[in-house]
Amino acid sequence: MDNIVVQKYGGTSVGTPERIKNVARRVIATKEAGNKVVVVVSAMGKSTDHLVDLAREVNINPSSREMDMLLSSGEQVSIAMLAMAIGGLGHDAISLTGPQCGVKTTSYHRNARITEIQNERLLSELEAHGIVVVAGFQGMNEECDITTLGRGGSDTSAVALACALGADKCEIYTDVDGVYTTDPRKVPEAKKIDRISYDEMLELASLGAGVLHPRSVELARKNNMKLIVRSSLNENPGTEVVEVSALEKAIVSGVTMDENIVKISVLEVPDRPGIAFKLFSALAANNVFFDMIIQNVTQKNVNDITFTVKSDDLQDALAVTSKVSEELGATKVVYDEDVVKVSIVGTGIAGSADIASAFFQTLSDLGINIQMISTAEIKISCIIEKEKGEEALKALHHKFCE
């Protein structure tokens, strides 16, 4: 059997019939180079947004199951369109929905997790047609209902299918040339990274670099699947995500800024054991993801607890936090939306005290007050005031990546 290549094209890449034909040509070229190709596509352009708007007109709070039924129609359109476009160029292709290609998931609608891929049909269609076009973002639960995978779901579909098929590689096509040392729209000096480790990519993804979803990177790392991020508009080689052992030593790979965070503080919590546990388990139970916790004793037997959450989760987080803080006897809950998180990511960071001090020095030289710090094996993050974010990003990029 030929090599198998999995390619994923996002909504922008299949946003119009013209672009779908462009994708068709790329897929055919990959096939003609001697590969069998599985193409994973998202819904066309803004069609998902359009469907969400339509739903709101009949129900402001629709059930997640029916939203999945509605939204999954979007990829069904794009897979049929792409299979037709490939057919129109004289090549054979067949489209399969998520359920048809054996993507089994949990039942958690709108945010399901893939539990298994039953690849029999996919393999036989690939053998028969050479090209199979698959609906990303969707699968089927045990009740035979259609589920969707939540944010970044199509990337995850692509990597999961690549692993299930033992593909040579998984190519994620997007509208930029690859992964950059930082956001090129904010720092023109940003450079494309040729090769990066899974761990670093995971940090960059989690910190808001936005090119790949962290779930897909994690899955690739776990299965050691070669991941390539490329542009669908040119032939540039893109960025390869590989094992760390395959890399030359690179101290700092990238610099990121996450603007979608809020800082929440619970003030004057009486100091008893298990306080943090109570608060953070309640947040977790309500699907609020927290980060960057600090707890400091301000006066005798009284703590302040500060943490960050995603901006989208602010209302949920405040509701949970207020309830718990009352139970704990805290005096007040306050929050600050006027913050950003700047981070540097790199395999070399953990082993080098110099890097941490240079990081803090750079911010200090700009007169920026560091509100919170967190460090991990391959990254350092700081919370600073929003107004200084872009200046900090540029200076850190200049210091570490230029």
Added chain:
Amino acid sequence: MDNIVVQKYGGTSVGTPERIKNVARRVIATKEAGNKVVVVVSAMGKSTDHLVDLAREVNINPSSREMDMLLSSGEQVSIAMLAMAIGGLGHDAISLTGPQCGVKTTSYHRNARITEIQNERLLSELEAHGIVVVAGFQGMNEECDITTLGRGGSDTSAVALACALGADKCEIYTDVDGVYTTDPRKVPEAKKIDRISYDEMLELASLGAGVLHPRSVELARKNNMKLIVRSSLNENPGTEVVEVSALEKAIVSGVTMDENIVKISVLEVPDRPGIAFKLFSALAANNVFFDMIIQNVTQKNVNDITFTVKSDDLQDALAVTSKVSEELGATKVVYDEDVVKVSIVGTGIAGSADIASAFFQTLSDLGINIQMISTAEIKISCIIEKEKGEEALKALHHKFCE
């Protein structure tokens, strides 16, 4: 278990979010009257046309399988929207695609036939939720591929589901008040028919009355399923389609005009046995439906054969006819698009020579030349020139239905 009612709403009835909410209210009212309700819906308004246009932009001759994949997304949107709208009004409902509710079909894409309905899931969801919203027009073949049922498919889905569930009745909602004695847009004197037999309805449907698809009427007749045609915009009782024995004697039920026909003639075919068989079996093999055949000897040993086909099938019919007529040694194939078929339908027709003569007399009084005649148990049809069609329709309606 409560009574089961199957209701079908066409694309116009679910064309906008407002109209979907209107349908939701009707469905809820039916449930609150003590029924379990299965609602069969078509794709919203013009969405199918829009998808067909989209497909043409990437492939002028797309595969039928991929067209089914594309088109079936349309009903998936409308079932989710209707289930959400019912939810928004505080009632429970679940949506199911054709494949999910066990509609098994042949593999003939774009024109599949229902072979079986595996109603287990449908029954259990109906028990659990009281209202199930089902995608009309679609099913699944043995390969687990999505198929569509072709023209009138949603009516057929509704009747087939009603039969499979042992429903009390199947209500077909449309934008008119029921079945009329003739087209009210052409003849203002047209009257709504309260009750009509399956056989008459079948003739009216086949002759182009346009309210119900003949396949759905045939299926209802076979299973003796009570069929009701009503408006989705008011509470009028509509038209009941029932067994003939349930009817008062009605001589003529309706008058129809079919404008979408063409007359084709094969001239001077040498008279040998099996000529008609050759021609009409070739047409049937190419899915061209013919009607109203006449064959007359114009000179010694030479025949003219004339028949009608649907306007849509003209090109296919000419291709087949030309090929066969050459093989048969005919001199020429000619066609005439300038014709219509006017018909009267009624249970009493077969037994009454007076009706036939009144029919011909009416046309003769208008100076209309009858080009072809066909009669059956419950109808008489004539081909006449198109220009006189509307005049003939009005006169026949005046004679038999006013």
